[in-house]
Amino acid sequence: MAAISNISLQFPGNLTDAKKDNNVLRLSFCSPRNTTNMSSEKRRFLSVSASYSDSPRKIDTANRVNVNGIHVAEAPLQAGKLANDPSAADEAIVTSLRGRFVEGKFVFRQIFVIRSYEIGPDKTATMETLMNFLQETALNHVTSSGIGGEGFGATREMSLRKLIWVVTRIQVQVQRYNKWGDEIEVDTWVDAAGKNGMRRDWIIRDHYTKEIITRATSTWVIMNRQTRRLSKIPEEVKQELLPFYLNRLAVPTEETDCEKIDKLTDETAQIRILSGLAPRWNDMDANQHVNNVKYIGWILESVPIEVLEHYNMTSMTLEFRRECTQSNLLESMTCPTARVMESNNNSKNRKPDMQYTHLLRLQQDKADVVRARTEWNFKQKHQ
Template identity: 25%
Template sequence: MAGKIHEEQHLVTHYEGDQTGTMKVPMIINAMLLTSDNQSQQLGVGNAVVDKTGLGWVITQYVLKIKRLPRVGEQIVVGTRAVNNNDYFCQRDFWVKDQKGEVIVENTSIFVLMDRTTRRMHKLLPEIIEPYEADQVKRIVRLPKLETIEGASVAKDFSVEYFDIDPNRHVNNAKYFEWIFNTVDQDTLNNYYPAMINIRYHVEIQPNQVAHSTFTMDHDTLKSDHKIFANDTLCCEANVEWNHR
């Protein structure tokens, strides 16, 4: 039996929307993370408590399935629960429902605890994870591997600025979605939406580095391949499957 469920109402504001009037993917991620932060706070294991251990939560992979994007002005329900964990990895699921209760966005994520000083993964602490009442397992879910799509690539560089860094002292993971989608051409963004996003984080991008984002699209399959580098190191990669709006 998976852990405690936490849901919150959320009104999609105009600044969370794009030119098509639908909610931007980075804003969906931020709304999901806010919901999980609020749940942690209610359970007595919020950021202030985790900070005292010298550790911080880090996401290693997301797999999002999007039936449709929420619309600006729409009241949605954002939910989450910690599903299970082993000694080092946690599975946390997120979802977005419309007012009829239909799930329009699903997100499976993998979290780890990182030592803030060494920047290395740390074994999970029972006092931090037990309040979620997630299942204890030997192996957690294996999320899909990333595939490489052949073809001509487009690339853009993005400077890492002060406000891109979060309290864990690394680039906020939602920022990577901005770098991914800001590399995609406007015709694709105006006519298609991302129905599936599989994104994996490999190496933290540091302050004052330059994020080099590449985009390769297969127009026959409507699949794209995205990679983000810093100093020639692959830091993040993603696959996206696109549907007509």
């Protein structure tokens, strides 16, 4: 189902003239997918019944079920129940917005619609948009799991110990970028990464065709919120996470970018440097450091404009080295990679036309903040 802001309510004439039938008002919810010249069988409509009342009715989302031995939010109602239960329509909409558990309750799924302010000049979703979808799904996964605490994606045991999650590395592979109005579904799950880390994976699909559009994998560690020092995962936290671990890889092992990202310096040949990048208040997240997605825009600031115009970024690997706060000024550096990594491009479909190495560093002391590697393919090849 589409997000609520993209659902149109179609009333027969003036709402005030609509007929009440046993206190039930008939509504039609339709998908905002492109309907111009679209055959009728491709248009997806969902008719539901909602109780009519002069005063707003509170949505009840308190029902919970057992998932992997943990109390979590209830799975969505079946479509057939919508017409018989007045509260089913509200609950279905809430479920669409917040996501649900699927596949044996180990995978969390959320549906998004590409909005006009989430696309770039070529009318497709940007890498930053995709990363926002990944982040939102991950946070809602924790919230819906029943183990969420007060922190930004932290569990209850983590909140008690003033611990937060920080990402150390993330890799995103993009097969194609969706257009404005497309509906996608994002699946996410977690697994252990060594003794003191957690791996989170994602897969983005077309909501209707189920075509895989994007794959992503990431590694997370725990930091003390007050001291800003890394910490071992307490045993109590491990026990919270254990019921949700799923041994599955979104990015195949042979395509995982695990090679070290080279450090750029002022002496590196053919380098582009953009200085004076300043984090704004709205760039900070709830953990009081720059939101991970903001780094992508700063990285792309030093990429040649002709590359942005004529090539699609098909892969991005980010390696996070230190925190960045609002008081910091940054420099963005980009340099063409001298060689294309053979080990990461065994698949013919993933061989890039070009590759770049990037660095975000503090302007004052030149300390690394984020290292990155990107792969690009000519846009005409993917149209």
